[in-house]
Amino acid sequence: MNFAKKILCIGAGYVGGPTMAVIAAKCPQYKVTVVDVNPSRIAAWNSDALPIYEPGLFDVVKQARGRNLFFSTEIDAAIDEAEIIFVSVNTPTKSFGEGAGKAADLQYWERTARNIVKISKGDKIIIEKSTLPVRTAEAMSSILNANEKGIHFEVLSNPEFLAEGTAVADLNNPDRVLIGSQLTPEGIKARDQVVEIYANWVPRERIVTSNVWSAELSKLVANAFLAQRISSINSISELCEKTEADVTEVSRTIGMDSRIGSRFLVSSVGFGGSCFKKDILNLVYICRSYGLTEVADYWESVVEMNEHQKRRFVKNMLRAMFNTVAGKRIALFGFAFKADTGDTRESPAIDVAMQLVKEQAKVVISDPKAIDNAKIDLASCIDNVEFVSNPYEAAKGAHAIAVMTEWKEYHELDYKKIYAEMERPAFIFDGRNVLNHKALFEMGFNVFPLGQPALNHLKTV
Ligand code: NAD
Ligand code: UGA
Numbered sequence: 001m002n003f004a005k006k007i008l009c010i011g012a013g014y015v016g017g018p019t020m021a022v023i024a025a026k027c028p029q030y031k032v033t034v035v036d037v038n039p040s041r042i043a044a045w046n047s048d049a050l051p052i053y054e055p056g057l058f059d060v061v062k063q064a065r066g067r068n069l070f071f072s073t074e075i076d077a078a079i080d081e082a083e084i085i086f087v088s089v090n091t092p093t094k095s096f097g098e099g100a101g102k103a104a105d106l107q108y109w110e111r112t113a114r115n116i117v118k119i120s121k122g123d124k125i126i127i128e129k130s131t132l133p134v135r136t137a138e139a140m141s142s143i144l145n146a147n148e149k150g151i152h153f154e155v156l157s158n159p160e161f162l163a164e165g166t167a168v169a170d171l172n173n174p175d176r177v178l179i180g181s182q183l184t185p186e187g188i189k190a191r192d193q194v195v196e197i198y199a200n201w202v203p204r205e206r207i208v209t210s211n212v213w214s215a216e217l218s219k220l221v222a223n224a225f226l227a228q229r230i231s232s233i234n235s236i237s238e239l240c241e242k243t244e245a246d247v248t249e250v251s252r253t254i255g256m257d258s259r260i261g262s263r264f265l266v267s268s269v270g271f272g273g274s275c276f277k278k279d280i281l282n283l284v285y286i287c288r289s290y291g292l293t294e295v296a297d298y299w300e301s302v303v304e305m306n307e308h309q310k311r312r313f314v315k316n317m318l319r320a321m322f323n324t325v326a327g328k329r330i331a332l333f334g335f336a337f338k339a340d341t342g343d344t345r346e347s348p349a350i351d352v353a354m355q356l357v358k359e360q361a362k363v364v365i366s367d368p369k370a371i372d373n374a375k376i377d378l379a380s381c382i383d384n385v386e387f388v389s390n391p392y393e394a395a396k397g398a399h400a401i402a403v404m405t406e407w408k409e410y411h412e413l414d415y416k417k418i419y420a421e422m423e424r425p426a427f428i429f430d431g432r433n434v435l436n437h438k439a440l441f442e443m444g445f446n447v448f449p450l451g452q453p454a455l456n457h458l459k460t461v
Helices: 014-028 040-046 059-064 075-081 106-117 136-145 167-171 185-200 212-243 246-255 277-287 292-320 348-358 371-377 380-386 393-395 415-420 437-445
Strands: 005-010 030-035 069-072 084-087 123-129 153-157 177-181 209-210 330-333 362-366 383-386 399-402 428-430 446-448
Touching: 005 014, 005 075, 005 185, 014 030, 014 059, 014 069, 014 084, 014 167, 014 446, 030 075, 040 069, 040 084, 040 209, 059 167, 059 362, 069 106, 075 106, 084 185, 106 123, 106 153, 123 136, 123 185, 123 371, 136 212, 136 362, 153 185, 153 212, 153 399, 185 209, 209 212, 209 330, 212 246, 212 277, 212 292, 212 446, 277 292, 292 348, 292 428, 292 446, 330 393, 348 362, 348 380, 362 371, 371 380, 371 383, 380 383, 415 437, 437 446
Parallel strands: 005 030, 005 084, 030 069, 084 123, 123 153, 177 209, 330 362, 330 399, 362 383, 399 428, 428 446
Antiparallel strands: 153 177
């Protein structure tokens, strides 16, 4: 079959897989290939058990796979035939050398760029889909265009704004698609080709173009602003606990101000996910490298507040449970960093579980989708942790339940049955404020919501 465009995505992860599946489903006229160095990941994309859990994704993949969507490990052949290459490899925080713990580790990106140069026989458009530090496109362009074959590579930035758990809906109906390019004739021509792809289903007014540096920076800043809202409301949750104000009421009231808006004001045990912390630390690193100490400190405090929120959650548990949890069974309801995903990267549940293990609690992890990842995350203390998918079994004989993830099913459990099989006094710490606290209190639980007065039969706190 003759395809109108041959598109390649390097990196078949949480972004590359869903993004390309949606492009292929929306644009049957394009051939879309997704490659990865990880053969088991590619095998999973080609099977009925996709490597990531994402509502609605399997239907989209099934619609296009084998028709115009292909998952492959044949990276070189795919590079050779593609006209447009999205690069969606991971860009974790650097763990070594200069900038360790803050800067982005660009080795996967650079390796990919060098491979593209080696294989290519003609001009190509290279698109940064991964989240990258501002001005990375300059370095990439230098590496790509330092070839002696006379090939021109135009580097664009098209950062991805999807959130996990709602990836398919976000891709089908994005708030905006951002395409950054050089403002040269070649840059604009390449940009227009990418606009044309998204215009197959995204209204034109939501396809935003900008210069390439603004596009790179906008992605980091969007994540920093979202995370900053969560840290802001989480800081207020602590004040609420001291003053008998209720953070859900404060949040609802301020969110009704159209200048503030209601989203991302849900207080929690802390934000997780692979990107907020990484991207803010990267922003901080960039600011420091330009000598912008105050700006860097300001954004770093967003991450510090998040760490504080996780720590104080466990401190509250300890205080409520008579200052010791040693030997006590504690069931964590949820381990994923948010509902509707099996992803546990930077999940606050990791820190909470590890802190509880340090306090010598018997920690039991329950989650509908994330148990396998939880086992990997807690490998260092696996002997002190149990993994039980069924929440009723997990809570059997427990002194406390701590809700870590807002899975809908936790709201719907029979807590009378759970209470009957727990130790007394029984505690619930709701790190997501998703349960019916009053009803639980009336059943006999001592209930500790976030940023709301505790409902405690014991009056010890
Ligand atoms: P991921 O770890 O799930 O996937 C990255 C994939 O790239 C892996 O499968 C890895 O094997 C592959 N890879 C690495 N080097 C490669 C190479 N040289 N050749 C071929 N494949 C290679 O990561 P992700 O969550 O998809 O994130 C990718 C990028 O997108 C990151 O920069 C991230 O910040 C950004 N992002 C992520 C999300 C999200 O929700 N996860 C949302 C927006 C943006
Ligand atoms: C986030 C952004 O929302 C996406 O736009 C972005 O593309 C993505 O990061 C990325 O760059 O990786 P994601 O991390 O998948 O998406 O999920 P979010 O819905 O943003 O949630 C992040 C964390 O914040 C979760 O732990 C969630 O529970 C927490 N959260 C979210 C709160 O604690 N309160 C809120 O009000 C909202």
